[in-house]
Amino acid sequence: ETLLAAFRGKRQSKSLHRYPPCRHPEKVMGIAPHADGFGLTLLLHGDDTPGLKIRRDGQWHPVQPLPGAFVVNIGEILEVLTNGNYRTVLHRVLVDAKRSRATVAMFKDACIGGVVKRLPELGKARYEAIKRSEYSKGHLKALNKGERFLDTLEIR
Numbered sequence: 001e002t003l004l005a006a007f008r009g010k011r012q013s014k015s016l017h018r019y020p021p022c023r024h025p026e027k028v029m030g031i032a033p034h035a036d037g038f039g040l041t042l043l044l045h046g047d048d049t050p051g052l053k054i055r056r057d058g059q060w061h062p063v064q065p066l067p068g069a070f071v072v073n074i075g076e077i078l079e080v081l082t083n084g085n086y087r088t089v090l091h092r093v094l095v096d097a098k099r100s101r102a103t104v105a106m107f108k109d110a111c112i113g114g115v116v117k118r119l120p121e122l123g124k125a126r127y128e129a130i131k132r133s134e135y136s137k138g139h140l141k142a143l144n145k146g147e148r149f150l151d152t153l154e155i156r
């Protein structure tokens, strides 16, 4: 219930992606590695061209497109809300040599009273609480450096 409340009434945004084919797919990157910066992402494939890869156990694994099905991505904010019980996943997009690819990503924001922090019932915080507005700045800055903002919020 408190988790639902963190999402209720928050902003929803979308990105439409189109990745044209490229004869030298190894030379370009569709989307560089990142973790999504909101609460939850729903990703819909518009075709069955592969391209999405997730990072797990030090390797990139392909995500098979399933037209009509959503790929659900845990955003960094959901990781903080759940105090690390749900983990965000680093992902990237490679382009295809012959086929174009189209996706729609929907991002749902979340926070508690304007702050990104763990749900109060989840015990000792594993991440620093941070104002939603400050979080955005930090996330963007980290993104540009190819780093994860979450790593700087983690309390060690």
Ligand SMILES: O=C(O)CCC(=O)C(=O)O
Pocket (backbone or CB within 6 Å): 015, 017, 031, 036, 043, 051, 052, 091, 093, 103, 105
């Ligand atoms: O197009 C995709 O498969 C992924 C898009 C994505 O990662 C994003 O918009 O954050």
Ligand SMILES: [Fe+2]
Pocket (backbone or CB within 6 Å): 034, 035, 036, 091
């Ligand atoms: Fe993403």
